[in-house]
Amino acid sequence: MPLPHKQTRTWTDRYALVVLSTLLPVVLGIFIIIWQATRSLELEARDTANEAVRQFNLMLDNAARAADVVLSLSGQACEQAELALRGQVTRRPFVRSVNLVLNNQIYCTSLFGSFNEAVNAADYKDGELWLMPGNPVTPHEPLLVYRREKDQKGAIVSLYGLHLVNVLSLINPYTQMMFQVGDNSIDRDGVVRHKPSAPYPVAPVIVSSTQYPYRVMAGFSEGTVWRFIHARYLWLLALFVFLGCVSGATVAWLQKRLSLSSPTHELQRGLEAEEFIPYFQPVVQGDTKQWAGAEVLMRWQHPTEGLVRPDLFIPLAEHSGIIVPMTRSVMQQTARILAPYARNMAPDFHLGFNITAHHCHSLDLVEDCREFLRAFPPGSIKLVLELTERELVVPSDITHQLFAELRAMGIMIALDDFGTGHSSLSYLREFNVDYLKIDQSFVAMIGADALSIHILDSIIELSAKLNLGIVAEGVETQQQSEYLSLKGVDYLQGYLFSRPLTAHAFIEDLLVENRVAH
Structure with missing residues (x-):
């Protein structure tokens, strides 16, 4: 069964x-x-609110002028002042009625002549302005009332x-506005509300009049920003999206340009193209x-350079991980190549792969070996991992767990090039090796x-004392x-027995060896 392919690089x-x-130019x-x-x-x-304040001040200026004119009439009999009051109503824009007050009592009006109604100064903001929802004559029509008082008159x-x-509605139909006097307020709906109003959710602006005690609140409803962008800045958004695409394409081009010039990229490219192929060097019994068995060696079948030496x-590859x-x-390819010929192999046929310190940083090697063994009939081969000493394997909880799980699976560990590394003896102490x-x-x-013969004899004697198998490399005579x-x-x-062989040559020799053995 073929081994599943594992991605060598993540999408990230x-x-x-x-x-x-x-995304950066787009988000920015x-x-x-x-x-x-x-x-x-x-x-x-703000511009709309300022214009509204200007127009409201004009209205109130007319009310103030009318009040200035008729204030001197306060105290006169209503019959004498009534005509002057009505004259102010007809002469002043926006004015609905003019009334005289004496001792906090309205006693004469332009509408009814003689009148009698108490005045509550607390109804007026700063004693000057009062926004009313209506009065007995027109109970559903709001009024803005201006008050001027001097010496009980x-x-x-x-x-x-x-x-x-009209001002709230016509200055700018897209901007929502509210006219507020004290706690009373009115908007373009024409309904007077008697509680403080919250600012508008988008672009809230409050402009207070410097002449009269009122303020204008302006702003927009939820979603206005996006509607505004769609109406006015859609082209600019498209421009930023275009710049983002150009930026991404440029970075991708530069990244590819830089990576193509690096040896690491070439290794990565070769890995993805399965240019690293297995060669097999037979291992024979000493007697x-x-x-x-065979040691599986890695070779690089480069598309232009040909077969590249492993050194x-x-x-x-080890330095870059x-x-x-x-x-x-290479393990995946070996499984695909040799699994169909497992019956032609000697019992407990050894297949060895070199591993380095990088393989010992995680437990991924356990799953790789498990999948490799699944490709062969149970018990038909022995998997041997040959630990090289080009990089130091630092003992840790992960490494001990790794070798324990490998041993539990029946995988054998060999120390490669024993006697040439600085850590050979420490490896014997830390890791439970077989060869x-x-x-x-x-x-x-x-x-x-x-x-050298004495050193060689010492190594052979050491392996015998430790009950370890021993393999001699480089036998040529x-x-x-x-x-x-x-x-x-x-x-x-x-x-002396065989050079490293291609997969095809190894299988041919394996079949011959099998016939000779039988």
């Missing part, structure tokens, strides 16, 4: 910067447009509320020289260097083979 790794560079543009739209609405609301002038509503790319997905890919692989530099000294077999070395590997 590939496109986060491109998406960010695309939206922020600027919203700010500009809100600012424009605030200016519009006074004049009261009422203005049509309809004029207030019978029959095939006991040219493995160190970079890409060695982990590269190993996974030592003697580095080819010691094997090459057989018959040539007495000191018959003398080396005979010496190692005489010393009881379990497995031999080297050019």
Whole structure:
């Protein structure tokens, strides 16, 4: 069964910067447009409120002039002053009625002549203005009342509320406004409300008159900002979206340009194209020289450079961390290639893969090995992980858990190139290994260097005392083979028996070996 493919890079790794560079101008543009739209609405609301205050002041100026004229008549008999009151009504715009007050009693009006009604100064804001919902004559028509008093004498002038509503409605039909005197207020609906009004939710503006005790509140309803943007700034929003796309495309182009020039990108490209392929070097038994397994070696089949030597790319792959997905890919390919030929392999046929410190940083290797073993009939092969010493594996809770789970799955651990690294003995102490692989530099000294022979013999004796299997690498001569077999070395590997083979050549030789063994 084929192994499932695992992505080597996440979507975020590939496109986060491109998406960010695309969204940043759009988000920044939206922020600027919203700010500009809100600012424009605030200016519009303020200009409208200022114009409303100007017109309301004009109305009240007429009321104040009428009050100034008739104030001197207060105290005269109504029959003598009545005609003058009516003259002010006809002469002054917006004025509905003019009334005389004496000792807080209205005693003469332009509408009824002689009259008698008490005046409550508390009804008037600052004793000057009163916004009424109506009076007994017109109970449903609002009135704005202006009051002037001096030495118990006074004049009261009422203005049509309809004029207030017209100003609130006609100056700017898009801006909502409210005329407020004290706690009483009126808007374009023409209804007087007797409680303080909350500011409008969008672009709220309050403009108070410097001449009279009232204020005008202006603003807009919810959703006005977006309607305003759609009406006036839709082209600008489209421009920012276009700039975002240009920015994203530029960053993507630069990112690709920079990454194409980096060796790491070339490794990543080769990984995604499955250019890292498995080669197989047989491992033979020390006594019978029959095939006991194979070490799976990684080679790079580059589309233009041809077959690249591992010493040219493995160190970079380990440094960048890409060695982990590269190993996974080679394991997947090996499973697809060899699983159909499992019946042609010797019992407990060993398949070995090199792992590094990067593989020990997480437990992902456990799942990779589990999927690899699932591809073969149960018990048909032995999976061996060869721990290299190019990078130090620091013992931790993760590493101990990793090796414990691998051992529970029946996976064997070998120390590769034993005797050449600075941490070989510490690895023996920290990790429960099964095999030592003697580095080819010691094997090459057989018959040539007495000191190296002593080191080689010491390694073989150490493995025997620790009850560890031993594999000798780099066996190239018959003398080396005979010496190692005489010393009881379990497995031999080297050019004397076979060079690393392509998958096709390895399978052909495997079938021949199987026929010879039978």
